[in-house]
Amino acid sequence: MAKIVIDGVEYEVNPDNNLLQECLSQGLDLPYFCWHPSMGSVGACRQCAVKQYRDEDDKEGMLVMACMTPASDGAIISLEDEQAKSFRSDVIESLMISHPHDCPVCEEGGECHLQDMTQMSGHNYRRYDKKKRTHRNQYLGPFINHEMNRCITCYRCVRYYDDYAGGTDLSAQASHHHVYFGRHEEGVLESEFSGNLVEVCPTGVFTDKAFSQHYSRKWDLQTAPSVCVGCSVGCNTAPGERYGTLRRIVNRYNSEVNGYFLCDRGRFGFDYVNSRERLLEPVKRVDNTGELLADDEIKAVIKEFSREGTIGIGSPRASNESNFALKTMVGDENFFAGYSDSESESMAAVLTLASDKAFHSPSVRKIEEADAVLILGEDVTNVAPRIALALRQSVRNKAMDLASESRIPQWQDAAVRELAQHERSPLSILSPAVSRLDDIAADRVIESLPALVAMGHQIANKISGSAPAATSPEHDAVAEKIAAQLKGAKRPLIVAGSSNGSELIKAAANIARALHEDGEDAAIDLCLLVPEVNSIGMGLMAAEENSLGVALDKLSSGAAKRVIVLENDLYRRAAKSQVDSALDKAEKVLVLDQVTTATTAKADVILPVTAFSEHEATYINYEGRAQLSFQVHQCQKMAQPAWRWISDAAHIDDLVERCCSEAPGFAKLRDVLPGENPFIAGMKVPRQSHRYSGRTAMIANVNVHEPKQMEDKESIMSFSMEGISAQKDPSIMASPWAPKWNSNQSISKFQDEVNGELKQGHVGSLLFEKTASGSYFDVPAVAAQPSGKQLHLALSYQIFGSDELSARAEPIRERMTDAYVGICPEDAQSRGLAQGDVATITPTGAPVVVCIRTGVKPGTALLYCGDANISPAEFTGLLEIEKSAAQATSRGISSLIVSDFQEEEI
């Protein structure tokens, strides 16, 4: 620690930080633009000037940029010095010269960092009365608006988009007062993380396009702390509602999980909550039409389904509470997994490994700390996007080491990058096709899935001779190199997932176990990705032998008469014929879901379920981290949380308590609930801000009488602006705000230090206990080789489309492609297929678009199943493709963003 003096007051600070970081960490107000907590300093905007003095006798001092000056021991600085204050005020005046007077119509107004900083630095009268420079804006796709006139050229957008997120299609153009941030021509921003521009831009150049369409000010949105349900990472979010519709999602800081950033699926994929496809009334099927169920009829249905002979199928996209309620209702032995049988196998491996002392499942933040990474067969960008962003940061650890050697502080962003050039920590990708992370990969091997499994085992064997041997002679040298890199690393990380069966997971585990043996028994980071928000939670609840296949067989054979399907479209999980025969044979089918699906079409009774923003729930992410998501707003119609339909629990806390004591593995779930006495003076935490406007007038067009505020009898939060605001307790804070800080940058007021944990902690609860000591998996028997026209199959996923619910959101739809099959040019030629042709695949005969990619392994076909029609469970390891006479549909594959799309020669 070091001691510095700021305006006569002594502070204990970390000398590795710069003065701006420390001023903010100490709770002081100092304006800045170009600095961002996750991106370090470049000293471009000159806004954070302070006076620094040589020693106590120095009365003159000199102006320095706080963000470029280390907080070294004995430093004496002043924020309040008149010269420093007037310098900051002059800088902002010049930055603001061409900024339009459009705050009243700007989407950023009210949460604008530029507004806050202008106020803070005291520039309140514009002297410049000449012509302002203006720009033409670009169309940037369905997510982001562009309004370049508002730009103050802080360069944060390109530093985030290019340097941090690895984007290539946004650049700084022109010079001096013409500087322009945009694409080389209009078009969709390609990065999967483009939405963060909305929060990174300190003003309104990049704004949320879908939000603009039904806009509301930040303070008029009802908000609560929520968790993204788009994938298994469980990023923390703050959804905002007004007039009964969900309007937008912004990031909510969690130091261990998402930090400051979300992916575009998470940010723009919520619109299905408002959609017409939502189920909002309890209905029964009478002669193929739906008929509204009366209350007593619902009771009768529940009673009927409580009898012997009922089985329940859980859901990886439903909460722990709803899965637990169903499991309790039907009994442990009648509760079945709601994912495919292949995924059941993978999940069994994942859960076994989760309790193994040899491994550690790293949080997103820990992933960023890895100094050698191996990705085995998983397309991280499309399966768990936020982790791909973290992996991009991990390769910079080499640069950080080089900087330390040269005594350059890590926050000196431009200097560290200049020093490191192309030096990166090793990241190796073994996959069936090129991926969106290839640009940072030191080594990549493109192989068929069986060959990747063999190579994984080969690497494990090279690290430790006690791992079972496997050979992959073609890639021996690369395997040797990767093994050496992992062995030599301080914090190696192995990434795999359940996208293509359990064998890759097992191979990855063997590599990690070999490192564990080699590395004096330290737990090795093994990140195993699963597809959905609560795959782990449901996996923990369903007995291993209770797979979906068994459930469907029970129905088909008549061993079970009735089935309750919880928030699940079984047609995405198993072969169509299998689901058809099970549901046709079942006497009665009860489906609880949020939206209409192929499964609800087969239901005798449908009970409508609330969406993620309409109920309180807990979910468990890929690393076993349980997190609580609060209700944001009420469902205007009759939907309820699934557990409420099928259990007599009065409160989610009751279910959590019961789940803790009854379900194995859930003992620590109660830690996510708010503390014993969360209320200050007995008052609840308001979901509406103290500036929430129009409460008495919001429905005046319907009724001039102001209705009573809706009560929330269960939660510690209220649907009101009254109560004690959560600002002092970040664990129940959706939207940070502090005096003078209306933008998301106010988060520094709630962190124990910049980039640190929130002051009262809110990182969720890790459920897994490390108790077991496992052993190596065996190398699998040689997989079936393709014969004739067959190809190896590798299932492929898309960030926009593979997730069932976000695929129904309008902005996401604009970015989706049809189901496609990705093959290399030689395989296409030998089948007479051209780019964009329609082909049929066996065994299902479903039509798919042909996508010829130069980076696909010859002899392998990537299959992306689209968002509806093809179930991945139809296929085993091999696939045949034949040309079809059918026409491509309108969507086609034009919005596919891959680097190896084969184009016509010029």
Place this chain on the structure above:
Amino acid sequence: MSQRVIASTAKKARKLSAEEIAEIEHEMTLYPDKKAVGLEALKIVQKSQGWVSDESLLGIAKYLDIPVADLEGVATFFNLVYREPVGKNVILFCDSVSCWIMGCESVKGHIKQQLDIDYGQTTEDGDFTLIPVPCLGDCDRAPVMMVGPDLHRNLTPEKIDSIISDYKNKQG
């Protein structure tokens, strides 16, 4: 929600000529990485084409395998990389301090009158484009300007007339 179909220009990369490629290849031997060759490649293409069209920009980016957005950033940073067609002769007219003291404004007025163009414009016959530059480093003989590769000093309105006609005659 409003949908907007992208009126994509769908511009295709121009295949660089063998001469351009040879020169770029030479530059590539002089720099540690391809991104650094971007500016030289732009100059090479401008030398052969007169300017850098969108198609050429795409062609260079593709040949060097660098993001076209980055290359556009370089191209637009430099005033003398022309992203719009220019005339056969580009007049770089200095209007900085020394030339201004020595009366460049009347000289510029004369050019404007004679050619009927202002800064950033090209004559209708495509012979001349007029661009301001901050300094040509020849202040002791101000006002000065360049036409193509040639430097012209101690300019007066009369001199301008002969320079213009010289270049017109040269083209025949």
